[in-house]
Amino acid sequence: MKHSLLLTALLVLFWLALSGHYVAFTLILGVLSIALVMWLNRKMHISDEKVMPPLLLLRLPRYWAWLLLEIIKSNIHVAIKIWQPRLDIQPQFKKIPSPWKRDVTRVVHANSITLTPGTVTVMVDKDTLLVHSLTDETMQALESPEMKEQLEKLERFQ
Amino acid sequence: MWDILVSYCSDALLITGSFLSLTFAIGLLRFPDFYTRMHAAGVSDTLCAGLIVLGLVLQAGISLVTLKLLFILLFLWFTSPTASFALARAAHRAGYRVSEQEEVASSNS
Amino acid sequence: MILAVTAIALLVAMALTLVRALLGPSIFDRILAVNTFGTKIVLFLGVYGFLTNRPDFLDIALVYALINFISTLAVLRFFESGQLVMPKDKESR
Amino acid sequence: MINIILLGFLAVVAIAVAMMRDLFAIVMLFGIYSLLTAGIFVSLDAVDVAFTEAAVGAGISTILILSTLALTSREEKQPTHSFLLPLLVVLVTGATLVYGTLDMPAFSDPEAPVHQHVAPHYLNQAEQETGVPNIVTAVLASYRSYDTMGEVTVIFTAGIAVLLLLSAFRHHEDEASNLNDLSHHPVLRYIARLMIPFILLFALYVQFHGDYGPGGGFQAGVIFAAGFILYGLVVGIDKTRQMFSESKLHWLMASGLLLYIGVGIVSLLLGGEFLNYNVFAADPLKGQHWGIFLVELGVGITVTATMISVFLAFSEVRRSE
Structure with a gap:
């Protein structure tokens, strides 16, 4: 129930951002469109509270702020590596633990790694991720306790 | 005063964004194999796109366009790592390895 | 002015990406280049829309942001289902 | 200017596609081709066409071509016949077309015949007659x-x-x-x-x-x-x-x-x-x-x-x- 309300609210916001024409006819079409999408969503089990835990949304902005900082840091790191006249990289594969109970946390973990320059998730297993890393440093950043802490907080908030 | 500040900010964001996009395009050419190139490519999708889009947001001011731009950014940040992951997975699955030594599959947490 | 510089930088980045797409050597390098090229075009369209004062190009950028990743998923799917033969152009180093 | 650069990219991609034999790689390069076409349509102010190209190119075409590819082989067969005759046909046709363009009115010339027929009517009356901007x-x-x-x-x-x-x-x-x-x-x-x-x-x-x-x-x-x-x-x-x-x-x-x-x-x-x-x-x-x-x-x-x-x-x- 909570989830349906949340999804509807997001869809309404999306429609209002897209439309820009707030006359009766398009607004009615908007209501009908959102109703159709919600109906399909229910019928085909597309999105539910497992996909979009309402509580997670409260926590996510703070996680994103932290992630953004990490992204900026490693961006600078990788940019320097690219401009260095002699390539100084240590490409490597490694399995790192990802012992999360919920799929959402694992997905956030995997995608955060990919979003951070210098590291890409290659494989997602039950409780490990296979990661390819550009340098030793970017790999160390992934294994730092800070990342674990952030994700633990995220998992608790569902 | 405020306007000038905003326009400077927007310029700075755009310039940084363009510089980064060039940097990572060079990385795409310079790095020796597929997985390393992937780091160069994936990046331009995230921060570089973010900087340029934010630069445009500041130019547009607060309007519907802002909201649309933010939606673009949000979707890009959800979909592009997913595409990168799918591609890396496909390469790995197809047996694409750089060299055997790099396959360190040890997990020491 | 700055917008024009950004547009040019994006064009140059697009050209470099194109080189990677043509050189390959593996099929994955090409797909990677196509994906990056997609993002560059999205950004370019956004900047160009502002440059010519027509921000309604944003809808096109939105299409790419929403559905461009589906084709990469399709690539993975075909490798997984084994319907496509394994690439022969593996880089040998 | 931007048109020429994009068109140049397009030509490079087209030639590369023609030279390649790996059909999978060709499908992927067509992705770039489609993106570039969308870009060119935008810069020619044909936003509706660009939008169609974007939607089809991003969402459908690659998937359907890949599906087709899964049914055939990955490599293009070596041509069994000589390429001279086809090349000649293409060159002659191309030359004729280029010759034809010489008689065409200049791009965006308001006196061109195409702008004399129904186009002005559409452009001037569309909004009053159909109410659609x-x-x-x-x-x-x-x-x-x-x-x-x-x-x-x-x-x-x-x-x-x-x-x-x-x-x-x-x-x-x-x-x-x-x-x-x-x-x-x-x-x-x-x-x-x-x-x-x-x-x-x-x-x-x-x-x-x-x-x-x-x-x-x-x-x-x-x-x-x-x-x-x-x-x-x-x-x-x-x-x-x-x-x-x-x-x-x-x-x-x-x-x-x-x-x-x-x-x-x-x-x-x-x-x-x-x-x-x-x-x-x-x-x-x-x-x-x-x-x-x-x-x-x-x-x-x-x-x-x-x-x-x-x-x-x-x-x-x-x-x-």
Whole structure:
């Protein structure tokens, strides 16, 4: 129930951002469109509270702020590596633990790694991720306790 | 005063964004194999796109366009790592390895 | 002015990406280049829309942001289902 | 300037595609080709066309070509005949075409014959006559609605033809459908489920805002179908089939076209010409509005259903070893 309300609210916001024409006819079409999408969503089990835990949304902005900082840091790191006249990289594969109970946390973990320059998730297993890393440093950043802490907080908030 | 500040900010964001996009395009050419190139490519999708889009947001001011731009950014940040992951997975699955030594599959947490 | 510089930088980045797409050597390098090229075009369209004062190009950028990743998923799917033969152009180093 | 650069990129990609033998790589390069074409259309101010190119190129074409590729071999065969004759034909044709362009009026010349016929009428009167600010939509769905009806019929017929061709290769065992999706990937499954509602709503927005900006039934149909194709790829082909059974899809394919023709017949019955929407309401503008709305809806339904059923048909096909 909570989830349906949340999804509807997001869809309404999306429609209002897209439309820009707030006359009766398009607004009615908007209501009908959102109703159709919600109906399909229910019928085909597309999105539910497992996909979009309402509580997670409260926590996510703070996680994103932290992630953004990490992204900026490693961006600078990788940019320097690219401009260095002699390539100084240590490409490597490694399995790192990802012992999360919920799929959402694992997905956030995997995608955060990919979003951070210098590291890409290659494989997602039950409780490990296979990661390819550009340098030793970017790999160390992934294994730092800070990342674990952030994700633990995220998992608790569902 | 405020306007000038905003326009400077927007310029700075755009310039940084363009510089980064060039940097990572060079990385795409310079790095020796597929997985390393992937780091160069994936990046331009995230921060570089973010900087340029934010630069445009500041130019547009607060309007519907802002909201649309933010939606673009949000979707890009959800979909592009997913595409990168799918591609890396496909390469790995197809047996694409750089060299055997790099396959360190040890997990020491 | 700055917008024009950004547009040019994006064009140059697009050209470099194109080189990677043509050189390959593996099929994955090409797909990677196509994906990056997609993002560059999205950004370019956004900047160009502002440059010519027509921000309604944003809808096109939105299409790419929403559905461009589906084709990469399709690539993975075909490798997984084994319907496509394994690439022969593996880089040998 | 930007046009020339983009066109240059396009030429490079085209030559590379012609030189290559690996069909998979060619499919991928076509992705860039499509992106560039969209960029060129934008810079030529043809936003509606660019939008169509973007929707088709990003959402559908790569997937369908890959599906086809899975049925054939990956390498292009070495040509068995000499390339001299074809090259000669191409060169002569090309030279003739270039020679032909010499007589063409300069680009964007206001005196050109094409701008003397109906174009000025469309440009000047469209808004008053149809009440639609986007002239492309006015031309497509109102002035030239005969042509558009033909186009929808073409899509319908092409869809039927593909389905018939594929039916020869189809295997209805479940093993075919189980192998084909990515539902065992938590990341892909999660992101897809998160995105699909927004893709679907975006498609509906495109469907209903063709009057104001770029968009309309064709683009919306493709995007809507892309949403369901994503569902099929990641959540499961069998689940998609539960929602869209074959007969339901065929019915939908036909109903879109029938809606279009029906609008024309009703306009006849109300005493107007075929597909003249003025008669739908006391106020001709209102009538136009309803007519365009219904016709575009018909286009959208047919395109969506055709794309989904072609995708589903492809996913049931396995190469016979």
